[in-house]
Amino acid sequence: MTMDDTSHRIHNPAAPDEIVAEVTLTAPAGLPGLVANARRAQKEWAGVPGAQRAARLNAFLDDVEAACEEIATSITLEQGKPLAEARGEVMKSVSEGRAMAGHAMLAGTMAVASARPFVRNMIVRRPRGVITAITPWNFPILTPMRKIAPAIAYGNSIVLKPSEFTPTAAVILDRLARAHFPENLLTVVFGGAELGQALSTADIDGITFTGSVGVGRHILAAAAASNLAEVSLELGGKNAVVVNDFEDAGPALEAIVGAAMQCAGQRCTAISRVIVNDEIAEDFVAALSARCAAMIVGDGRSPTTQIGAITTAAQFSKIAGLVELGIKEGAVCTAGGGRAAVADRPHGRFYAPTVLDRVTPDMRIAGEEVFGPVLSVLRYRNFDEAIEIANAPRFGLTSALFSNRNDLINRFVDEVRSGMIHINQGTVPDSHMPFGGIGDSGFGSYSVGPSAVSFYTTEHSVYNQYG
Ligand code: ADP
Numbered sequence: 247m248t249m250d251d252t253s254h255r256i257h258n259p260a261a262p263d264e265i266v267a268e269v270t271l272t273a274p275a276g277l278p279g280l281v282a283n284a285r286r287a288q289k290e291w292a293g294v295p296g297a298q299r300a301a302r303l304n305a306f307l308d309d310v311e312a313a314c315e316e317i318a319t320s321i322t323l324e325q326g327k328p329l330a331e332a333r334g335e336v337m338k339s340v341s342e343g344r345a346m347a348g349h350a351m352l353a354g355t356m357a358v359a360s361a362r363p364f365v366r367n368m369i370v371r372r373p374r375g376v377i378t379a380i381t382p383w384n385f386p387i388l389t390p391m392r393k394i395a396p397a398i399a400y401g402n403s404i405v406l407k408p409s410e411f412t413p414t415a416a417v418i419l420d421r422l423a424r425a426h427f428p429e430n431l432l433t434v435v436f437g438g439a440e441l442g443q444a445l446s447t448a449d450i451d452g453i454t455f456t457g458s459v460g461v462g463r464h465i466l467a468a469a470a471a472s473n474l475a476e477v478s479l480e481l482g483g484k485n486a487v488v489v490n491d492f493e494d495a496g497p498a499l500e501a502i503v504g505a506a507m508q509c510a511g512q513r514c515t516a517i518s519r520v521i522v523n524d525e526i527a528e529d530f531v532a533a534l535s536a537r538c539a540a541m542i543v544g545d546g547r548s549p550t551t552q553i554g555a556i557t558t559a560a561q562f563s564k565i566a567g568l569v570e571l572g573i574k575e576g577a578v579c580t581a582g583g584g585r586a587a588v589a590d591r592p593h594g595r596f597y598a599p600t601v602l603d604r605v606t607p608d609m610r611i612a613g614e615e616v617f618g619p620v621l622s623v624l625r626y627r628n629f630d631e632a633i634e635i636a637n638a639p640r641f642g643l644t645s646a647l648f649s650n651r652n653d654l655i656n657r658f659v660d661e662v663r664s665g666m667i668h669i670n671q672g673t674v675p676d677s678h679m680p681f682g683g684i685g686d687s688g689f690g691s692y693s694v695g696p697s698a699v700s701f702y703t704t705e706h707s708v709y710n711q712y713g
Pocket residue numbers: 380381382383384407408409410437438439440441442443446456457458459461462464465
């Protein structure tokens with residue numbers, strides 16, 4: 247990626263000499279005008295009945311689905327993930343958007359008992375107003391759509407700042423939206439941290455952010471000091487899978503490798519720690535390492551690629567540094583452990599799928615988010631210890647347990663520090679279930695499904711005396 251004053255070029259992480267897109271940067275000084283336009287568009291849109299808003303959102307999603315190949319290609323070129331995964335991301339964004347269109351039609355008025363005669367009490371929900379969305383580079387369409395669809399369905403306008411590393415999916419969404427919604431209902435702006443800061447303090451009503459904990463704190467502080475906008479933060483994770491027992495290791499291995507290595511591990515919901523029962527650890531780690539070592543790393547455009555490039559140079563250095571430190575601190579590398587050589591892409595940012603065994607809770611790699619194709623294995627002797635290790639980081643996004651013991655399953659559901667909990671499966675969320683985390687992983691309402699209503703609408707208590 248290179249930026250000058252007005253334009254911004256994006257380089258392919260699999261072949262960094264290749265420039266794959268260019269966008270015009272938005273001047274922060276222009277934001278007040280854009281927000282004022284978004285406010286006018288929101289007033290018009292709020293007057294459209296909810297069922298019609300949902301129908302128009304669904305028609306827009308039809309167009310997104312039809313543009314799947316164009317969007318997926320842009321994602322692979324800018325973010326690096328295999329094309330098949332990028333197509334899956336587009337389709338997931340459509341299915342989440344459709345689920346939101348359905349939910350929004352149910353967000354109506356609620357009648358409530360009155361304390362006085364001849365008074366009808368109601369709780370009424372209204373669109374919140376102008377929403378700002380700031381998104382990261384790992385899911386260039388899924389994360390923006392997770393914010394655009396509910397904003398529009400509930401009657402808001404939205405100003406989106408996609409990541410400076412992966413803007414093209416948002417460019418395409420902007421183009422497609424024009425045929426379905428009032429002008430300025432969706433506004434896409436381009437820039438980095440400075441523009442993000444300016445957006446956080448603009449005259450807006452809600453900020454939804456997905457990204458790092460550090461930037462999330464900045465945004466919360468910026469909103470507190472300026473507009474007191476409602477804030478929803480989706481931050482990092484240090485997700486654990488606890489492997490206690492199984493009849494057959496196959497499904498557990500497949501789920502763990504999938505959840506860890508998809509998007510080259512650059513997912514907030516990636517499994518990053520395997521906390522394994524000492525009694526089964528030896529064989530399980532050997533099988534896990536063999537599976538990871540056999541994965542094909544390469545350019546996401548090649549149909550055989552299973553693990554694509556690391557999107558940014560800074561992220562690549564972070565992954566490499568954490569793995570090196572882990573080994574220095576005593577972890578045993580049983581797969582990968584460094585850059586992966588890809589013959590036809592000698593300059594690509596490829597990191598080999600890596601397994602570090604014998605990690606202990608005091609090591610940095612045990613607590614810090616890696617955001618790369620790296621699994622740390624920690625061993626335990628009893629389930630209390632497993633829960634203690636799982637809950638050690640302040641993150642609390644998603645988690646999984648492999649066990650057939652009902653007592654342990656119920657303990658896990660009650661005790662694991664995690665917004666999302668999976669039993670005997672990986673960490674893939676459904677398109678209509680609340681998505682979010684606790685502790686350092688999130689703040690404010692969850693997104694997707696029934697939770698989104700509290701962020702995208704405001705609540706009003708109405709007392710109507712009629713006699
Ligand atoms: P990631 O490393 O996943 O991109 P970041 O938290 O660094 O996560 O960035 C996520 C988004 O936040 C990007 O769109 C980025 O431009 C934006 N951003 C970075 N710094 C700030 C800031 N201080 N205020 C608002 N937005 C910011």
